[in-house]
Amino acid sequence: xxxxxxxxxxxxxxxxxxxxxxxxxxxxxxxxxxxxxxxxxxxxxxxxxxxxxxxxxxxxxxxxxxxxxxxxxxxxxxxxxxxxxxxxxxxxxxxxxxxxxxxxxxxxxxxxxxxxxxxxxxxxxxxxxxxxxxxxxxxxxxxxxxxxxxxxxxxxxxxxxxxxxxxxxxxxxxxxxxxxxxxxxxxxxxxxxxxxxxxxxxxxxxxxxxxxxxxxxxxxxxxxxxxxxxxxxxxxxxxxxxxxxxxxxxxxxxxxxxxxxxxxxxxxxxxxxxxxxxxxxxxxxxxxxxxxxxxxxxxxxxxxxxxxxxxxxxxxxx
Numbered sequence: 001x002x003x004x005x006x007x008x009x010x011x012x013x014x015x016x017x018x019x020x021x022x023x024x025x026x027x028x029x030x031x032x033x034x035x036x037x038x039x040x041x042x043x044x045x046x047x048x049x050x051x052x053x054x055x056x057x058x059x060x061x062x063x064x065x066x067x068x069x070x071x072x073x074x075x076x077x078x079x080x081x082x083x084x085x086x087x088x089x090x091x092x093x094x095x096x097x098x099x100x101x102x103x104x105x106x107x108x109x110x111x112x113x114x115x116x117x118x119x120x121x122x123x124x125x126x127x128x129x130x131x132x133x134x135x136x137x138x139x140x141x142x143x144x145x146x147x148x149x150x151x152x153x154x155x156x157x158x159x160x161x162x163x164x165x166x167x168x169x170x171x172x173x174x175x176x177x178x179x180x181x182x183x184x185x186x187x188x189x190x191x192x193x194x195x196x197x198x199x200x201x202x203x204x205x206x207x208x209x210x211x212x213x214x215x216x217x218x219x220x221x222x223x224x225x226x227x228x229x230x231x232x233x234x235x236x237x238x239x240x241x242x243x244x245x246x247x248x249x250x251x252x253x254x255x256x257x258x259x260x261x262x263x264x265x266x267x268x269x270x271x272x273x274x275x276x277x278x279x280x281x282x283x284x285x286x287x288x289x290x291x292x293x294x295x296x297x298x299x300x301x302x303x304x305x306x307x308x309x310x311x312x313x314x315x316x317x318x
Contacts, residue, residue: 001058003295011061011253012054014047015317016075018258020068022096023132024118026158026193030132042260044078046278050256051085053284057292061090063116065317067258070099076110083111092116094156094317098134100142104149114152117143121164122171130163147179154181154238161202168207172214175235183225183238190267204239223250248298254291255316262288264295266316 003009023030042050051062062082069075070093082091092114093107100115107115119139121127127136146153157164157171171182186204189197204226208214214228214237225238255263260278261271272291277284 001289001292003293005249005295005297007250007252007295008058009252009254009292009295010058011063012051012059012256013063013065013253013317014051014256015065015067015258016047016069016072016078017041017067019071020066020096021071021098022068022134024096024120024192025130025132026160026187026191026196028192036259041258042256042275044074044081046260046275047078047256048081048085049278049281050274050284050288051082051088053281054288055085055087056285057289060087061092062088063092063094063317065094067317068096068099069093070095070103076103076106079107079112080110090114094118096131096134097139097142101138101145104142104145104151108149108151112151114154115146116154116156118156118158119143120158120160121167122174123167126164126167143178143180152181153179154183156183156185158185158187159202159204159207160187160196160200162200163196165202168210172211172230172237175237176230176233179234181225181227181236181238183240185240186242188242204241207239251295254295257316262291263316264291268296270296 001009018033019035020028022028023032051059064075064079079091079093082088090113091111093112094116095118097117097119100117117139120130122136124136127134143153143155155171159165159168168184171184174180175182184204184207187193187197187201213230215231217227217229217236219225219227225240228237228239229235230237255266256274257263257271260275261273263271272287274284274287277287
């Protein structure tokens, strides 16, 4: 379905939980989050109901996120049921990778096509610092296993000056022999990231200036990343630039939070509660149609240096 600005909205990102087993410094509060009441969080059957209502409107791609989606029981069953919806052509998850290794085959069999793994350093001690206690080796093993069974892997690396900018070369060289897509993401002033933004923001152009050997590639119009690669490399390097060069004019996504609200834009304050519409298929589709058509034209991060979202990043999903 086209919104009022002519963008084809075909992608639904779904946050299944705001809980996580890590406490990354730019995302989660150090002490974690207050656990929500069970009845306040949408259930898997409600998620599927929303997807089925969105399909006639043109939604074809689903990404499950969190928090950390793999902490939830029966996540593979949800992916399997999603894959059985004929119109859904692509299913992905975003994960920190800590729990992924033991689930890889199960997720693949259920119908998972792609996985985005959040990984901001290749050094064990720094990984523990950034994640406040995570085990890097578990993530690296999970990446290898995903590749071995044919699940496409993207590595999401948040650029943070003075924290991990000394490893940019290592990440880029990681793509020489391994068929992964390393995507550098500009730090956003949202939630915990707001505290780091003034001292740690680093633009993608700063990186590209230092690595002229990266060859630009043609990217799909709706892609959030500008793509590059090293000559002869098996993998690719991407840059996601929500601030220095935003991609709102080609945005093709809406987001569902674990509380059952739809966010038509990641950085806007507006949210539409779907819970009251869940028992009326016609009404639910109508509400979603209105959400898609009235999706905002753009965010204003570059002017405000602050997201207008009322939710933290872990509550919205990557």
